[in-house]
Amino acid sequence: xxxxxxxxxxxxxxxxxxxxxxxxxxxxxxxxxxxxxxxxxxxxxxxxxxxxxxxxxxxxxxxxxxxxxxxxxxxxxxxxxxxxxxxxxxxxxxxxxxxxxxxxxxxxxxxxxxxxxxxxxxxxxxxxxxxxxxxxxxxxxxxxxxxxxxxxxxxxxxxxxxxxxxxxxxxxxxxxxxxxxxxxxxxxxxxxxxxxxxxxxxxxxxxxxxxxxxxxxxxxxxxxxxxxxxxxxxxxxxxxxxxxxxxxxxxxxxxxxxxxxxxxxxxxxxxxxxxxxxxxxxxxxxxxxxxxxxxxxxxxxxxxxxxxxxxxxxxx
Amino acid sequence: xxxxxxxxxxxxxxxxxxxxxxxxxxxxxxxxxxxxxxxxxxxxxxxxxxxxxxxxxxxxxxxxxxxxxxxxxxxxxxxxxxxxxxxxxxxxxxxxxxxxxxxxxxxxxxxxxxxxxxxxxxxxxxxxxxxxxxxxxxxxxxxxxxxxxxxxxxxxxxxxxxxxxxxxxxxxxxxxxxxxxxxxxxxxxxxxxxxxxxxxxxxxxxxxxxxxxxxxxxxxxxxxxxxxxxxxxxxxxxxxxxxxxxxxxxxxxxxxxxxxxxxxxxxxxxxxxxxxxxxxxxxxxxxxxx
Numbered sequence: 001x002x003x004x005x006x007x008x009x010x011x012x013x014x015x016x017x018x019x020x021x022x023x024x025x026x027x028x029x030x031x032x033x034x035x036x037x038x039x040x041x042x043x044x045x046x047x048x049x050x051x052x053x054x055x056x057x058x059x060x061x062x063x064x065x066x067x068x069x070x071x072x073x074x075x076x077x078x079x080x081x082x083x084x085x086x087x088x089x090x091x092x093x094x095x096x097x098x099x100x101x102x103x104x105x106x107x108x109x110x111x112x113x114x115x116x117x118x119x120x121x122x123x124x125x126x127x128x129x130x131x132x133x134x135x136x137x138x139x140x141x142x143x144x145x146x147x148x149x150x151x152x153x154x155x156x157x158x159x160x161x162x163x164x165x166x167x168x169x170x171x172x173x174x175x176x177x178x179x180x181x182x183x184x185x186x187x188x189x190x191x192x193x194x195x196x197x198x199x200x201x202x203x204x205x206x207x208x209x210x211x212x213x214x215x216x217x218x219x220x221x222x223x224x225x226x227x228x229x230x231x232x233x234x235x236x237x238x239x240x241x242x243x244x245x246x247x248x249x250x251x252x253x254x255x256x257x258x259x260x261x262x263x264x265x266x267x268x269x270x271x272x273x274x275x276x277x278x279x280x281x282x283x284x285x286x287x288x289x290x291x292x293x294x295x296x297x298x299x300x301x302x303x304x305x306x307x308x309x310x311x312x313x314x315x316x
Numbered sequence: 317x318x319x320x321x322x323x324x325x326x327x328x329x330x331x332x333x334x335x336x337x338x339x340x341x342x343x344x345x346x347x348x349x350x351x352x353x354x355x356x357x358x359x360x361x362x363x364x365x366x367x368x369x370x371x372x373x374x375x376x377x378x379x380x381x382x383x384x385x386x387x388x389x390x391x392x393x394x395x396x397x398x399x400x401x402x403x404x405x406x407x408x409x410x411x412x413x414x415x416x417x418x419x420x421x422x423x424x425x426x427x428x429x430x431x432x433x434x435x436x437x438x439x440x441x442x443x444x445x446x447x448x449x450x451x452x453x454x455x456x457x458x459x460x461x462x463x464x465x466x467x468x469x470x471x472x473x474x475x476x477x478x479x480x481x482x483x484x485x486x487x488x489x490x491x492x493x494x495x496x497x498x499x500x501x502x503x504x505x506x507x508x509x510x511x512x513x514x515x516x517x518x519x520x521x522x523x524x525x526x527x528x529x530x531x532x533x534x535x536x537x538x539x540x541x542x543x544x545x546x547x548x549x550x551x552x553x554x555x556x557x558x559x560x561x562x563x564x565x566x567x568x569x570x571x572x573x574x575x576x577x578x579x580x581x582x583x584x585x586x587x588x589x590x591x592x593x594x595x596x597x598x599x600x601x602x603x604x605x606x
Contacts, residue, residue, distance in 0.1 A: 037414060098587060099587060099590075102591045103590065103591060103594075106594070108590075108594050109594070111350055111547065111551070112547065112590045112594055113590075114350070114417075115543065115544060115547045115586060115590050116586065116587045116590035116591065118540050118543075118544070118586065119583045119584070119585075119586030119587035119590065120583065120587055121583070122579065122580075122582060122583030122586060123580050123583035123584060123587070124583075126577075126579035126580045126582075126583065127580055129579075130577055130580065245536055245537075249421055249422075249425060249536060252418055252421065253418075253422060256415070256418050260414070286429075286432070286433050287429055287433060289425070289429050290425065290426045290429035290430070292422075293422035293423075293425045293426045294426065296418065296419070296422045297407070297419065297422060297423075297426075300407055300408060300411065300415065300419055301407045304410070304411050304415065
């Protein structure tokens, strides 16, 4: 096994895997607080990518309602990425308001919350299609400014190419992960959030507003979703308003692989799936999309609680 | 009347077909299990019928059997779906809660990738020129109508049988049912496999209707649509799937004047029904309201 080949796949796998992890953490956060999967998360991911595109490039496509419109300003990419993510966070809060809160207040079946979040996803995705059209958007190659497209490393006799965008993917994801862990572990708000996730009733008795923190969780989740949507969008292009669905399903595989509700598990799951896809032999590359789901099945069979999950306690 | 039937024939047949797919999810829901697998088995059944209807090696069999070839296709689809249903159901149904939904989503995705890559399924292009027994689309009601009636009759009997009551006992309280000696996993698999088999047969019936079969028949969106029929119609009633399919299939037709924005309204309807009609349309008729 040549070292260069190994390192190249490692670079590819880690950069995409870290984005999977960030995206999937959005599911994990909501799941650990509400015990529900937010199926609108993939739509927020898509929305984030489109918003950043508009803010950074300033133009719309040719066949949506806003065809031919131009924004009066263009933001530098880093700023657009942040603004897009914050707007996605607000969209995440809207999802909580529309799809989850009314059902939770009534103590409705968890299945219904799943369907209403799918309904919100349908609204968001079709709103994007209505406004932006169904065409492919791709970020211009100079979106990262004057940085070179790739850096080459000589390893022994071979070469390892690290695309600049891969470095951005990995760097931004790493910063987000560190920030998130710091927030949850070392701030007062993070402690309150953990209390709400542990037991909402006890938390509210201790004077923590469960509704506020749930809303905050959805904001964080949307922020992570929108940010990862942009990162994937810059790397592979925005192939239409439905491009988030495939990634959303893959992220579900990530969270099951790592263990539902576990933050370290989600990170590990994302990296494992990213690396597994990268190290897939080229002759099997047409099966790449199935790798994540095959791993999910293997985990369900061998270790249902996921790699780092705790096995579910039975409450009687 | 003739005009009306000719115009809405496809709509009527689609409602029957989609209602059957919704019912295939009602079976696992009887035990409280959320599955999204139906569309995978629908796709599988369709491929069975498409291959049996077009493969050159089977031409003599088709000549000899004539119209009876179609029931044979249904049977093969039923067997294939049942076997695969057991293989998928056992590992997934040992687990609780959301795992079955996730495992079935993964199953649908894997099936889609396989269909894209295997020569027998025609890859991305799919299979063309599947023989059609009827000329008008409305005539396919002769396929779907009796199957729907049969399924509803079966459900009516099942709900009153011991097996049906065991299913419901698991839905109401899995732990209590297990404590009473119900073999929870076996019953869940049983309900799941009945649903899989039904979806497979519906797929085998749909391949001639659509004339062509490809991987677009088994997408995540279609899986969600099936689930929406049951939940919008009412997840606790066998009529729910039919009511939900009738509403959701005709909604895009009714909203046609709105053109591109109609899917936005579709989503809005989904959310509003969940929030304001948690027991679905069938729940409105239920006198034993909680």
